[in-house]
Amino acid sequence: MCIFLWLSAGDCPAQSVTKKKAQNYKKSPTRANPPPACLPYKIRRVRVALCLCMEEMKDTALLVIDMQRDFVEADGALPVAGAAATVGEIARCAAEMRRRGATVVHVVRAHHPSGSDAETFRRRLFESGGGYCVEGTRGAEIVDGLAPCPDDVVVRKTRFSGFFRTELDEVLRSRGIARVVVAGTQYPNCIRATAVDALARDYRVEVATDCCSAASEAVAVANVADMRLMGIRCEPWRRLSEFCAEPIA
Amino acid sequence: MCIFLWLSAGDCPAQSVTKKKAQNYKKSPTRANPPPACLPYKIRRVRVALCLCMEEMKDTALLVIDMQRDFVEADGALPVAGAAATVGEIARCAAEMRRRGATVVHVVRAHHPSGSDAETFRRRLFESGGGYCVEGTRGAEIVDGLAPCPDDVVVRKTRFSGFFRTELDEVLRSRGIARVVVAGTQYPNCIRATAVDALARDYRVEVATDCCSAASEAVAVANVADMRLMGIRCEPWRRLSEFCAEPIA
Incomplete structure (x- = not known):
C-alpha cells in the first residue's frame, strides 16, 4: 500500500544534502527514517514513481494458472515442456505486483478422484486410480516457489477457462479489477481460454509471455499471434503497461 | 424425419420383383407409393441405412458461425480470407444434416450501431457510423446460399463464443443435443471459442475443416492442431463420425 506521497515543486537546493544521507534514505524509506528536507532530484523522482505504481495496480489482477506439480514437474501426470522454467519469472512478477497493490489469483485444477468432473x-486418465490434479494429492499442489501468500486468492476450476463455473469473475468484480495479467501454463488450453473469457467480460487483458509455456515454441508463437489479433497485449511482464520502464525489483 | 423403417428377415425371392418396379420405388419411397412386397437386397439395404442415419443425427447440431456479409464478402467490414470459398460446402453439409434429423443453428453477430456491445x-470501429454486423444492416445478413430454413435456429451473440451470454446452451439442451459440429468463420476467434465452450459443457465437439476458414492456411493449421489435442475431432464434414461412408447427397 502507498504510505506517503512526497512531492516538491520548484528547484531543489540539493547542494545541502550529502550523498551518504540520501543513500541511507534510499535504503530504508520509512516513517522512522524520514526523508531529509530535500533530496537530490534523482532520488525524489524514484520515490514518487514507486508510490504512484503502488496505487495504480489496485485495479489489476495477476492470474497464475495451473502451476501445479502435475503440469510443471517432470514426473507429473501431464507435464508441459517449459513450465518449470517459468517458475522464477512468475514468482518475481507476482512479488512485484503484490508490492504495487495488485491482487494475485492462483487458478488451479481440482478434480474428484473418479474424474467425473474432468473433460x-x-x-x-482417471481409471485405475490415475488422473491428474486430484484434490488433496501431491500432484494438485502449487509448485514450490509459487506458494500463495496470505492475501492471494485461490480459485479451483475443472475446465480450461478459469471463468467457467467458478467464482473468478465475482472475485475480480468485487475488488474493482479492470485489468488481468495472465501467467502460467499452458498457452493453447488454459492460458488462452482464460484470456478469451476475460476479454469477453470486458477486462483489459494482457499475457506475460515470459511467464507462460506450451509444449513447443511453435505452439506458443502461434497462440500469441492469435491473441494479439484479438486485442490481447502479449509481452514479457516488465514491458506490460503500467509497469515502470525500470522496475524496482 | 424417419417415417418408417422396413426390415426383412431371411432370404428374399427377389426374382419376383421387376427391375423397373424397384427403381420406381427408389425414386419415390412414400406411403402413397409403398414398397413392393419384396425388393432386391441392394435396394432394401439402402433404405435401411437412410432411415438409421435420419434417426442417429437427432442428437446433433450443426453450428454455422458468423457467415455474414461483413465477414464473408470482399467488400464487408472485416472480411476473412477463404470464408467465401466455404459457402458451398457449408450449404451441402447443412442440407445433409437437416435430412438426417440434425438441428442447424446459425450463430451470428448482432451489434448496436454505437458498438457499445462489442469487444x-x-x-x-463503430465511430462515425462504421462498425460491423450492425443489426438490421446488409453487413449483418447471412450470406446468399446459407439462408436459414424454417426449422433452423438463429442465435445472436456479441462475443467470440456462441455460448457467451446467449441462449445457445439452453436451445441445445432442450433438443437433446449431445454433439455439435462447428462450421463458419474464423478459426482462431469464433470457431475455436465456441468449440472450447462446447467442450467445457461436455458436448462432443467436432469441427468440419472444409467448412471453416481463417486469415491464412498457417493460422488454420495451428488452430486445428491445438483443438485436436483438446479432444476435438477436426475433419472434412464427410469424414466426421456418424456420417455414412458414402453420403446420400
Whole structure:
C-alpha cells in the first residue's frame, strides 16, 4: 500500500544534502527514517514513481494458472515442456505486483478422484486410480516457489477457462479489477481460454509471455499471434503497461 | 424425419420383383407409393441405412458461425480470407444434416450501431457510423446460399463464443443435443471459442475443416492442431463420425 506521497515543486537546493544521507534514505524509506528536507532530484523522482505504481495496480489482477506439480514437474501426470522454467519469472512478477497493490489469483485444477468432473475426453486418465490434479494429492499442489501468500486468492476450476463455473469473475468484480495479467501454463488450453473469457467480460487483458509455456515454441508463437489479433497485449511482464520502464525489483 | 423403417428377415425371392418396379420405388419411397412386397437386397439395404442415419443425427447440431456479409464478402467490414470459398460446402453439409434429423443453428453477430456491445478493443470501429454486423444492416445478413430454413435456429451473440451470454446452451439442451459440429468463420476467434465452450459443457465437439476458414492456411493449421489435442475431432464434414461412408447427397 502507498504510505506517503512526497512531492516538491520548484528547484531543489540539493547542494545541502550529502550523498551518504540520501543513500541511507534510499535504503530504508520509512516513517522512522524520514526523508531529509530535500533530496537530490534523482532520488525524489524514484520515490514518487514507486508510490504512484503502488496505487495504480489496485485495479489489476495477476492470474497464475495451473502451476501445479502435475503440469510443471517432470514426473507429473501431464507435464508441459517449459513450465518449470517459468517458475522464477512468475514468482518475481507476482512479488512485484503484490508490492504495487495488485491482487494475485492462483487458478488451479481440482478434480474428484473418479474424474467425473474432468473433460469427457480426459476421464479415461482417471481409471485405475490415475488422473491428474486430484484434490488433496501431491500432484494438485502449487509448485514450490509459487506458494500463495496470505492475501492471494485461490480459485479451483475443472475446465480450461478459469471463468467457467467458478467464482473468478465475482472475485475480480468485487475488488474493482479492470485489468488481468495472465501467467502460467499452458498457452493453447488454459492460458488462452482464460484470456478469451476475460476479454469477453470486458477486462483489459494482457499475457506475460515470459511467464507462460506450451509444449513447443511453435505452439506458443502461434497462440500469441492469435491473441494479439484479438486485442490481447502479449509481452514479457516488465514491458506490460503500467509497469515502470525500470522496475524496482 | 424417419417415417418408417422396413426390415426383412431371411432370404428374399427377389426374382419376383421387376427391375423397373424397384427403381420406381427408389425414386419415390412414400406411403402413397409403398414398397413392393419384396425388393432386391441392394435396394432394401439402402433404405435401411437412410432411415438409421435420419434417426442417429437427432442428437446433433450443426453450428454455422458468423457467415455474414461483413465477414464473408470482399467488400464487408472485416472480411476473412477463404470464408467465401466455404459457402458451398457449408450449404451441402447443412442440407445433409437437416435430412438426417440434425438441428442447424446459425450463430451470428448482432451489434448496436454505437458498438457499445462489442469487444472493447473493437469499439473504435463503430465511430462515425462504421462498425460491423450492425443489426438490421446488409453487413449483418447471412450470406446468399446459407439462408436459414424454417426449422433452423438463429442465435445472436456479441462475443467470440456462441455460448457467451446467449441462449445457445439452453436451445441445445432442450433438443437433446449431445454433439455439435462447428462450421463458419474464423478459426482462431469464433470457431475455436465456441468449440472450447462446447467442450467445457461436455458436448462432443467436432469441427468440419472444409467448412471453416481463417486469415491464412498457417493460422488454420495451428488452430486445428491445438483443438485436436483438446479432444476435438477436426475433419472434412464427410469424414466426421456418424456420417455414412458414402453420403446420400
